[in-house]
Amino acid sequence: xxxxxxxxxxxxxxxxxxxxxxxxxxxxxxxxxxxxxxxxxxxxxxxxxxxxxxxxx
Numbered sequence: 001x002x003x004x005x006x007x008x009x010x011x012x013x014x015x016x017x018x019x020x021x022x023x024x025x026x027x028x029x030x031x032x033x034x035x036x037x038x039x040x041x042x043x044x045x046x047x048x049x050x051x052x053x054x055x056x057x
Contacts, residue, residue, distance in 0.1 A: 047053060
């Protein structure tokens, strides 16, 4: 069964909408969490190996 050009455009729009929702609801939040956690891990490792614990004035 062949699809008309209008149906192909509608299918493409639906795929784009699903991809957009997946990126905004799943990928970006996970990426933000991983970046923040990775930075925290790097700071922790730096302090553990080189800088020592933070000290007050």
